[in-house]
Amino acid sequence: MIAGRICDVKQFCLPGVDFSRLAFMDLLCDLDLGVLMTDDKGILIFYNEVQATIDKMDPADVLGKPITQVYKYNNDSSTCMRVLKHGKPIINYALSYRSHNADVGNTIHSVFPLFHKQKIFATICFVKDYNILERSIPAFLSPKNNQRFADGTHYTFASIIGSDPGFVDAVKTAKMAGNSPSPVMLYGETGTGKELFAQAIHNFYYGKKGHYVDINCAAIPENLIEGLLFGTAKGAYTGAVDRAGLFEQANGGTIFLDEINSMPLHLQGKLLRVLQEKKLRRVGSLKTIDLDVKIISSLNQSPRDLIRSGVFRMDLFYRLGVIYIKLPALRDRRPDIEELGRHFLQKYNTQLGKSLQNIAPEVIDFFWQYPWPGNVRELEHVIESAVNFAGRDETRLKLEHCYFANILEQDPPHSPSPDPTPADDSHQPESSALPANLDLCTALKTLEKKMIIQALEQSSGNVAGAARRLGISRQLLGSKISRLRLRHFLAEIKHKNM
Structure with missing residues (x-):
């Protein structure tokens, strides 16, 4: 017992749990941060007084319970559960969650796995109250999901949010790809998160060691893309200089070829040869360069349609798609919309200095009905725009803040139907009973x-x-x-x- 302590650490611990491996255990009650711990199954085994104050709950009521029962969120939005799955820390993560007794919309979490003999036996989560930080130390208000990235990347698997079964399957396949040097192909509509998955796979495979280089094949003019990818040699053409291409720059790491279906057919043939030989030559050079590159590519159209139309080579498809991952559109994973919306709400709360804690039910209702042609990227921009329109003293994101909702939800004119109700409605659909x-x-x-x-x-x-x-x-x-x-x-x- 530390001198001057008021509380006994045992009242915040699950009875029978052995904390002998943690020398700092009796210090956690004194921190001015919320602290909670789970075992390797996600059961709460420690819960300090500050966290109890934030959640307005008694430690005795939560210890021994799964964290996913104490808080209202899915497993993949629980930072502790995600750390248990991935084995990687999540640092300064802005999270919206609710306890049984209180709405908690402004907290920043840092969660770390605890290992014993190279096996995770617990997680420890430190929770900062955003409102306290806002009043006291503004410099802290720049949370990011995770700082341990390779150069040029911003995401790991811990950054990926979603619990839809099809999406979870895609994440599992991506993790498998992160354990293999084989080429990976991502297929999904614009805005489904292909670049996020590519960076997560790279960071899972290489950590901070390997280079990560990406290129959007659709954004580069056809006459420049060959030199940009494979490099140039001096004298190859007027004004050419010795310059390494993106493949060389990515050597020992990953290259992400986004929208590779936009690549001209003659370059697809050259890329196929590079894949087969694992060597390349700069444009205008006779010297070969050995390559050790993990290749991740993406398509924004169906590979079957692209191959049938003749714009994408079948032999290149099966070489690049050794591990093939289809990312579902947002309209096909509607249960994730609210979870993603709350995540983006907290992100832009922090960036824009707002204090919105919740999304109004009518907004969620509209989000469920909207088709989301721009997918997750569109949802993020809609939330960013709405947070901008919300007042600084408002605590709930409303439909009136969503400019596109106001445009799409204009009331149609009230005009009577010109068709009279038939005398015999025995074969009419049930909706015909509605007033004309x-x-x-x-x-x-x-x-x-x-x-x-x-x-x-x-x-x-x-x-x-x-x-x-x-x-x-x-x-x-x-x-x-x-x-x-x-x-x-x-x-x-x-x-x-x-």
């Missing part, structure tokens, strides 16, 4: 309410079961029930089934 002068927005809301009521009845008032029937998250269904004022109906169903 009902506008589209009202009709959609009426249909939505009807479907929610039907799902709640079929699931005997179980909100999670109704959400599964409707194909949406439980949180989103809860917000819809509140917005449509169906709480009394839900209570009646539950009472009827007691």
Whole structure:
């Protein structure tokens, strides 16, 4: 016991847990940071008084419970669970989460794995209260997801957010690719995170040692791309100088060929030869250079369509796509939209000096319905714009802050239908029972309410079961029930089934 201590460290530890390997254990109660620890299964085993104050919870109520039950988020958005998965620290990470007793929207986490005999046996998480930092030490308000990157990169697997099953499978395949020197091909629409995955694979394979070089093949004029990729020799053409190409610069590391389907066919043939021989020659040179490069490429169109149309060589595809990863579009992983939105909200809160803590349910509702042609990149820019429009004293991101939502959600004109209701409606769809002068927005809301009521009845008032029937998250269904004022109906169903 340290002199002057008021609390006993045992009251903040799970009974029976052996902390003898941690000499600093009895100091954690004295820190002015929130501190919590989990074991290798994600069970909370330590929870100090500052963290209890932030969360408005008693340590006795949370110790021994999985961290994913104490806080309302998916496993992949829990920094502790992500560190357990990846074995890498996450430093100065702005995270939005909720405890059972309080909304916590402004915290910065640093999580570290704890090893014993090269095996993770626990994680320790230090939590800074953003509001306290804002009032006291403004210089700290520059959190980044992780600082341990190779030159030219900003992301690791710990930076990747999402729990949709298809997306999780893509991450698992990418980690497998990070353990192999074989070429990797990423396929996904613009804005799905291909560059993020490429950097994560590189950092997983090389750490800080290997060079990372990237090029967008669609952005370079055809007459320049060959010299840029393979280098030039003096005298190759008028004005040519000895210059290393991007492949040489990436030697011993990774080169990322983004949108490689934009590469001219004759260069695809030269690239294929470089892959086969693992050697290259600069343009205009007879000297060969040995290469040891991990190649990651990406396509933004279906490889089948590209090969059938003759713009992409099949032999190059199967050489570059030894490990092939398809990244799902955001519209195909809608459960991740709220999680990503909150992540970007905290990111731009910090950058723009705002104090927004939550996203209003109607915004989440709109996000679920919007098709997101620009995918995650579009979502990030929408959140950035909305945070700019929000006032400094506002605490909730509203639909009025989303400029594109205001454009797309203009009320249509209220005009009566010109078609009279048929006398015989026996073969008409169920929607024909709606009033003839009902506008589209009202009709959609009426249909939505009807479907929610039907799902709640079929699931005997179980909100999670109704959400599964409707194909949406439980949180989103809860917000819809509140917005449509169906709480009394839900209570009646539950009472009827007691």
